Amino acid sequence: MSPAHAGRAFLAILLRELLRFVQQRERFFAALVRPLVWLLVFAAGFRATLGLSIIPPYETYITYDVYVVPGLIGLIQLFNGMQNSLSMVYDREMGSMRVLLATPLPRGFLLIARMLSGTAVSIIQVYAFLAIAALCGTEVPPEGLLPLLPVLIVTGLALSALGMFLSSRIRQLENFAGVMNFLIFPMFFMSSALYPLWRVREGSVLLYEFCRFNPFTYMVELVRSALYLQFNATALAVVVATLLVFGTAALIGYTPARGGPAAGRPGGG
Amino acid sequence: MDAAANSRESTVKPPTEPAAPVLRVQNLSYAYGKYKALDAVSLELRPGRVTALLGPNGAGKTTLFSLITGLFDSRQGDIEIVGHAIRRARSRALAQLGIVFQAQTLDLDLSVEQNLRYFAALRGLPGKEARQRITALLDEIGLAEKRKAKVRTLSGGQRRRVEIARALLDQPALLLLDEPSIGLDIATRRWLIEHVHRLAEQEGIAILMATHLVDEVMPEDELIVLDEGRVIARGQVDDVVRQSGADNLDEAFTRLTSKSGKAKPGAQP
Numbered sequence: 359m360s361p362a363h364a365g366r367a368f369l370a371i372l373l374r375e376l377l378r379f380v381q382q383r384e385r386f387f388a389a390l391v392r393p394l395v396w397l398l399v400f401a402a403g404f405r406a407t408l409g410l411s412i413i414p415p416y417e418t419y420i421t422y423d424v425y426v427v428p429g430l431i432g433l434i435q436l437f438n439g440m441q442n443s444l445s446m447v448y449d450r451e452m453g454s455m456r457v458l459l460a461t462p463l464p465r466g467f468l469l470i471a472r473m474l475s476g477t478a479v480s481i482i483q484v485y486a487f488l489a490i491a492a493l494c495g496t497e498v499p500p501e502g503l504l505p506l507l508p509v510l511i512v513t514g515l516a517l518s519a520l521g522m523f524l525s526s527r528i529r530q531l532e533n534f535a536g537v538m539n540f541l542i543f544p545m546f547f548m549s550s551a552l553y554p555l556w557r558v559r560e561g562s563v564l565l566y567e568f569c570r571f572n573p574f575t576y577m578v579e580l581v582r583s584a585l586y587l588q589f590n591a592t593a594l595a596v597v598v599a600t601l602l603v604f605g606t607a608a609l610i611g612y613t614p615a616r617g618g619p620a621a622g623r624p625g626g627g
Numbered sequence: 628m629d630a631a632a633n634s635r636e637s638t639v640k641p642p643t644e645p646a647a648p649v650l651r652v653q654n655l656s657y658a659y660g661k662y663k664a665l666d667a668v669s670l671e672l673r674p675g676r677v678t679a680l681l682g683p684n685g686a687g688k689t690t691l692f693s694l695i696t697g698l699f700d701s702r703q704g705d706i707e708i709v710g711h712a713i714r715r716a717r718s719r720a721l722a723q724l725g726i727v728f729q730a731q732t733l734d735l736d737l738s739v740e741q742n743l744r745y746f747a748a749l750r751g752l753p754g755k756e757a758r759q760r761i762t763a764l765l766d767e768i769g770l771a772e773k774r775k776a777k778v779r780t781l782s783g784g785q786r787r788r789v790e791i792a793r794a795l796l797d798q799p800a801l802l803l804l805d806e807p808s809i810g811l812d813i814a815t816r817r818w819l820i821e822h823v824h825r826l827a828e829q830e831g832i833a834i835l836m837a838t839h840l841v842d843e844v845m846p847e848d849e850l851i852v853l854d855e856g857r858v859i860a861r862g863q864v865d866d867v868v869r870q871s872g873a874d875n876l877d878e879a880f881t882r883l884t885s886k887s888g889k890a891k892p893g894a895q896p
Contacts, residue, residue, distance in 0.1 A: 370748030457746070
């Protein structure tokens, strides 16, 4: 595979994901509505009742809607990672993944390209969400928007890797909904997305420990730090480790012989 | 290839050395757990010839295609495409290959042109060359006016034509067609069979077409009959019919596959 071929193929995979995203308007709106409901309904309700003390990286008292923005960014990327995973299972079931994998490109390259293109879509969703949040009166630090970009690439890739790992383990599309229910909501709620961990510990030490071992907590904290121009080395280390573990497991475990037309079972033809 | 087949080759092309095989499969076996889907299959395909791979449902045709395209791995047996072993030189081998899978695999939300450009990029075709090939191929399959149409709006037959064009984008030496006529009307089936033979004759492509429909096999085709994962007959159509003691291919196919108890002349009304 020459560098020119690799570049052309990567751009094609990226462009295809972006085209599909733009053309599936419902998907775009659904991706935005979900965090906006949390921000404009849930957070607005809690804003009056929940006070937050000054905790890093914030240098002053903040309102609850400002606190949940990094968590909702994480939620967008989490859902997008799972959407990619669903899309890969669907593509495998429908057979279009077989067309991709039967091209003269290394399988690892194709899977990484899919992860990167999914991450690119999630980044567009995040910035669209931040723009709407700012328009609705939530304070979004403009100086943090650029440093946020590399962080979103790493967190997006880690969640895409998790999604791809799941898609490598799921045999059929029907099994997907169950896995999602047992993954997305526990990951989101057992993290620092909606409440600071010191508050969680006050309520339940056990839950606090779950939150501490949840990689999504560190993704949210990495985003929070970047937005306020701070560097959280621990969070970055955990996110990168998550990316490497699930990325490697997905690349090793992904096989077209699992699921798909006539794949992994006799009787195809 | 066995002795009978070799002697037939020598009668078909006596004046010259037979062309080097485009596809060589030797002693290939594959099992899904304890179920042996392919058992020591060997075959060779030469340029400019159509080979019909005839077998009832579950004979192992799709498994064979999955192995030739590198989607499945088998440690038992060898596959070479234009001299490149799929196990050792996967990219070079697949660069010579075009495939139309049994399930339709176009992206429904993209246009005909977007689908073809996506695939051209995956094959490494530069933009200008890709555009020229797409124009030529769409003219050839009679769908030039559908260039900008979303695939979702095309009929099943039109989608199949686009898939054939997609498989030919990179001018492959070997074209695999896995039951390409399933779900197509009679006129489209006729067009497809004629087009496939035209491709072999005019462009010298070696074509392996899996089917369970005996009326899709032309008298001039090479024929390989696969049943329960084994090659049970091979040769030119007349030879296979004569050797089976039958009067026609329909009857020969029934006789040859009757041992498994699931044969089924596949003549489609």
